[in-house]
Amino acid sequence: EAGVTQFPSHSVIEKGQTVTLRCDPISGHDNLYWYRRVMGKEIKFLLHFVKESKQDESGMPNNRFLAERTGGTYSTLKVQPAELEDSGVYFCASSRELTSGGHSYNEQFFGPGTRLTVL
């Protein structure tokens, strides 16, 4: 089974430009999450899709960030226009919620991340 994949692995852009990050979740995983780690700080949640719907986007920093998941498969995260403080590593994760014995299991599997550098 293929894991979560992300593209590109690295992106270097200038301030004001646009960048689109892509995440392909594990097949069959309805849940897709975006996280980012900025400037070596802790990893922070951005948003959560359940299939094609945004379940929670409370972590999105501002309206320069737009995430989509058309068709409930892969997701894109667009930053437009990029600012210096957007530099960091953007992680995608996916999960499939399972229920057993009255308890729900929701192990998230992370992709390798996209390292974004804004100059």
Add this chain to the structure above:
Amino acid sequence: GIQVEQSPPDLILQEGANSTLRCNFSDSVNNLQWFHQNPWGQLINLFYIPSGTKQNGRLSATTVATERYSLLYISSSQTTDSGVYFCAVEQNNNDMRFGAGTRLTVKP
């Protein structure tokens, strides 16, 4: 929101030594995961451990949910164990909250 605290923030070991990393969280959680971020920046799943104890080779983890902490044990550490170890917890809304991580350096 829930607070996740990891200790120690930095740890330097000699190869072969054992270590214990701790994760405290401020509220009840449904799930907890430990990750290792390797030198290439990739997040590697180590354990999915909302409660109880699990072992995988030289690594083991214990979560005591009622007391709101989890421990990650690394035995006979190797240089390849170096990197940042993150604890992350999930409550009811499915997004994970990460701790600040423990940076482990294992010296040969």
